[in-house]
Amino acid sequence: MKSREKQPSPKKKAKESKALIEMYEAMLSALGPRGWWPADSKLEVCVGAILTQNTAWRNVKRAIANLSEAGCLSVRALADIPEPELARLIVPSGYYNIKAKRLKNFISLVTDEYGGSLNKLFKLPVGDLRNKLLSVNGVGKETADSIILYAAEKPIFVVDAYTKRIGARHGLFSADSEYEAMREFFTERLPEDVKLYNEYHALIVCVGNRYCGRLPDCAACPLGSFLKR
DNA sequence: GACCAGGCACATC
DNA sequence: GATGTGCATGGT
Numbered sequence A: 001m002k003s004r005e006k007q008p009s010p011k012k013k014a015k016e017s018k019a020l021i022e023m024y025e026a027m028l029s030a031l032g033p034r035g036w037w038p039a040d041s042k043l044e045v046c047v048g049a050i051l052t053q054n055t056a057w058r059n060v061k062r063a064i065a066n067l068s069e070a071g072c073l074s075v076r077a078l079a080d081i082p083e084p085e086l087a088r089l090i091v092p093s094g095y096y097n098i099k100a101k102r103l104k105n106f107i108s109l110v111t112d113e114y115g116g117s118l119n120k121l122f123k124l125p126v127g128d129l130r131n132k133l134l135s136v137n138g139v140g141k142e143t144a145d146s147i148i149l150y151a152a153e154k155p156i157f158v159v160d161a162y163t164k165r166i167g168a169r170h171g172l173f174s175a176d177s178e179y180e181a182m183r184e185f186f187t188e189r190l191p192e193d194v195k196l197y198n199e200y201h202a203l204i205v206c207v208g209n210r211y212c213g214r215l216p217d218c219a220a221c222p223l224g225s226f227l228k229r
Numbered sequence B: 001g002a003c004c005a006g007g008c009a010c011a012t013c
Numbered sequence C: 001g002a003t004g005t006g007c008a009t010g011g012t
Helices: A010-031 A042-051 A057-069 A077-078 A083-089 A096-112 A118-122 A126-136 A139-151 A160-170 A177-186 A194-210
Strands: none
Touching: A010 A194, A042 A057, A042 A077, A042 A096, A042 A118, A057 A083, A077 A194, A083 A096, A096 A118, A096 A126, A118 A126, A118 A160, A126 A139, A139 A177, A139 A194, A160 A177, A160 A194
16 A cells, blocks of 8 residues: 555545536536547547547547548558558657557557457456556557547546646646546546546546636636636 | 647656 | 656647
């Protein structure tokens, strides 16, 4: 046990749990279900998760469209395409050289250890799957968790920059919280449910995109009433 | 012309 | 362990 953070009282935790559900319902009723991940296949989710690293989604869409046109949205095709050519296709998503490497690293895992089958990889228990994904150079916590939740469809809560910003702003945790601490904040206060985790993260990103820091839109944020709880 | 966007690895201290 | 830096495009 390395819990440097002291545990909140059960009463406080219950209150936070209630707040999380209320925030969820506020976002859901304002924005509707997001229907994530915006992709046509599990592989496309994985590719998108890597390409969207520190990158606006609209740019990722262009890169994925290029891959699609080039017939490169299969494990086999991504394994076969030369790295420089792959890099050229994903130019619009930025960091194209490093991301081409990262895609190749991920594909190597799937081909070398799982016979090219994502489904085989996804059969691993969540913890093992997470460790396996994290062992790939270029796949960090957020990318791994996005793949686990949205491609493997296993219950893990995804934390990203918006989650941090919104969570800190609404007093859920401090702005310098670490990834695992934020992830646990949600998982310890919400029922373990793939559908809920899926929608929750998607709604946070949507709120972040639409309202966060954008005046006057910010005033219309469905989470406005939760400020300083 | 800054600043930002659904991160990550690596060097350095 | 904490902090700084490179990676790069396209929208605001």
